[in-house]
Structures are given as C-alpha cells and as structure tokens.
Amino acid sequence: MLRLFAALPVPPEISRPLRKLQKDLPGARWRPEENFHVTLCFFGELRHTQARDLDELLGEIEAPAPTLSLEGAGWFGRREPAAVWARVRGSDEVRGLASACERAARRLAIPLERRPFTPHVTLAYCHATPLEDARAWTERHQDYRSEPWQTVAFHLYSSQKRDGGPSRYVAEADYPLSGR
DSSP states (O other), X not given: OEEXXXXXXXXXXXXXXXXXXXXXXXXXXXXXXXGOEEEEEEEXXXXXXXXXXXXXXXXXXXXXXXXXXXXXXXXXXXXXXXXXXXEEOOOHHHHHHHHHHHHHXXXXXXOOOOSOOOOXXXXXXXXXXXXXXXXXXXXXXXXXXXXXXXXXXXXXXXXXXXXXXXXXXXXXXXXXXXOO
16 A cells, blocks of 8 residues: 655755744644645555556646745644645646646545645644644744745655654656646
C-alpha cells in the first residue's frame, strides 16, 4: 500500500522565507522545508495496481502552468487547530488542476475527502494549540507575501513514515504542465 497525494512543489526561494514564520505557536510541530508543497488532491492508501492506474490518468491531464504566490496565513480546525498554513493566492488554474486530479481519482472509484479545496502550504501540525494562540499567530502573519513563481509540473507524492520524525514525501511521478 502507498499513501499518495498530488501536489505542486514549492521551490527553495519560496520555501526558505517561510521558515521565518515557524515560531511562537504553542503545540506546533513545524514541518521541514523539504515537505512544503501545495496539495492538489489527497488519494490516501492505494494498492500498487491502483497507483499505477492513477499515474496513467494523471499523465493524461493537460493544464496550463500556473503562476503561484503566497499571501497571508490561516489554520484548519474549528474547536482545536489541527494545522497552520500559508495561503496560496486565489488561482483558477490551481483550482482547475485540483479538479482534474479529483476527476482522475473518481474514475478509479478512489474515495476522496469531502472538504472544500483550500490551496495552501502547511507550516505546522498542531497538538493542543489553544484557538486564541492560532488566531493570534495567523493575525501576525496576514501581511506575509511571497514572490510569484511558476510551476512547470505537478507530482504524485508518496508519504513515508519515519520513526520519531516527520513523514518523508517522495515524488514518485512528474507530470509536465503546458505554458500559457
């Protein structure tokens, strides 16, 4: 079984400055820079045959190469924050690419989460973080802005558990995106 998701990579010139935001939040387990990405679709645990079929369908996706930028911050979790993140500026191209990845999963009857798509870069997972602290952290970082970047491919990543540390994300397949 493989734990898989489709995502856009975040280049080092964008991910490095994000590290400066990773402080002053109780209960935050900060993500390593090499794990920064913009999830398009989380597929969950798949058998190798399903992964092979998904790879084939993802390879058929034709989409423009989006220009991305980050602005502001937020958190997931209503009563107790589960994660804090940097917001990806609204992009119809990113939403279209996420929808194409979801359609590929549905064609294979892969069950998907029912949460609305919120493009973001996860900076930390939270444990017992008070809601007020997450709110204050988010407010402190609302002015954050990154430089824009264009991504030329999306990837199918596997999430591999490591003893005592954060999961390692490995790009298993690359899918080029077209120019404008």
